[in-house]
Amino acid sequence: MKLVTFADRNQHRLGALVGDGVLDLAAAASGSAPAFASMVALIEAGPDAWDAARALVAEADRKAMRSQTEVSLLAPLPRPTRLRDCSLMLEHMDVVLMQMARRAAAEENDSDAAYERLMASGKYSLNPTFKKQCVYYNADHTSVSGTGVDIVWPSYSDYIDFELEWACVIGRPAHDVGRERAADHIFGYTILNDWSARDVQMPLMYTMNGPGEGKDFPGSWGLGPCIVTPDEIGDPYDLVMTATINGEQWTRGNTGSMYHRFEDAIAQFSREKTILPGEVLGSGTVLGGCGFELGRSLSPGDVVELEVQNIGILRNRVVRAGQFAA
Template sequence: MKLRSTPDGLIAHDEQRGRWVRLPGEDDLVAFLAEGQPARARATAALDAPDAETADPATATLPFRPRSIRAFMLWESHLIASSRMLVKHFFPAPMWRAVDAYEKATRRTFPKLKPTQGFYDHPTFYVANHTMVLADGQDMWSPSHTRALDFELELACVLARPLADATPEEALDAVGGWFVLNDWSARDVQADDARHNVFGPVIKAKTFANSIGCDVVTADAFGDWEQATGRVRVDGELWCEGGTAGPAHGLGAMLAYASRGERLDAGDVISTGTMPGCCGIELERWIRPGQTVQLEIDGIGTLTNRLSADATPTTAV
């Protein structure tokens, strides 16, 4: 079931009749997901009611306010390709010449571009800034601390119930719904953080903004998350396509690791990370103010933000 939040409450998509219907008495998407089957049964009844009240999907707002955001990195090819381009564009020239010469001579990946063993031993994530989340259709500002703003197409889920020291099986049962997420990134800052910051490359490079799509598809309706496909368009031009096949870790393992020694709760967001090839740095293409970036995941929907020339950060609508 596909859901949206509006100022007047939740609405659901009636695929059979091609319309959106208001769900009477439902105004909290996370609470709806947490209730599970009884809530979905009420929604199905509302969709089938002869007097169902149709709704305008264009009135959708941010679907929920994230309680927290944990962004994982699951694909080796994305890590290697983006690391290579960070070195090429933002590290001192001699470092890139060494990498380029080695790879051309050996036809192998430069060893330092490969993930460390920890990438394979356990899921890797960082904690994002959940207070700076933009809605679909909202302008993205021009961050004052970067000249290399980038997008990342990511499939994310929201938890519908608490987890603490969960097993992978217990963790999977807590997933409430899936949506599109854009993990905005400052690539020049990321390169500098990677070289000089003791906390690694995801400090000021990653904590200034994320965007969340207005469509949330319930976990029971979405299917296998490892078979998701998506694409990015900039000003209507297709820049890239990708998918989630072949992650280094499964979703249950990710959530179990995130809940180890701590409590996760309903409303916490888990992003599976950038689909390989679906960020500007891997493409060596750079977005700029005035352009419109649209992310899409099949079976869910789109997430669109226009880049503004305004350098003033804004909050979600």
């Protein structure tokens, strides 16, 4: 199933993508259907409810179908139970560290020599901990945005950037789960755009307390356009990932480049504690998956399309407040 949350006549509804339309699951169900009240309700209702949803999708009652032109897709999980952005893709981080060293060296008279000196210092080498375990930080689960909406860039930032990631959504509570059983706890997969105000983020990173406001503003965590259940995703670690800006492809990668996999993260994070249904685990950024790596940045008006094979396209336009009104 490709499950969505959509707005129809000012109501938030749970749906499934069927062909070119959206099936309203609550409308398709006969009688009371509390499990179809929201995405979180469906996830928490468990496997029997998921099978019931599949049956409704297979039947696709025309009376419950909506045209995608008459509804607005929202973030599939408008408010996740929890949102962690993990560093499961490490190639990106090596390049970012080199870029940071080059920017620091650019302030010296002999920038090439300064760059070599900085790289030799080890300060800009990947910390070995990233390979030993799954590292993450808690993201703001109240600042989620969906596809098709404008991302209003904060007034205190001039370096607009995106990050091409994907994510898994937890479906069943996981407590002390072994890696061999971790996949059983994945409800589905979605695309994640980790919007980043680089000029705010970078100075904060040197405080050793994380990116702070550099990744913490309204709509800074893009999710969507849907959540795809594992039975329709194929091999989750062989999916093409692309980032296209104003029709120009900037990035092409693959989910198989993950150093750690979601199963590793679930096994680690569930040690002596419980991961809850509705939690989202981000992958980290694929190699070449942000402007900072590529020496580029976005401008107001740019349209960013992040695509992951078998999931869809997460599309947004970046604007300044008061500009480009729809």
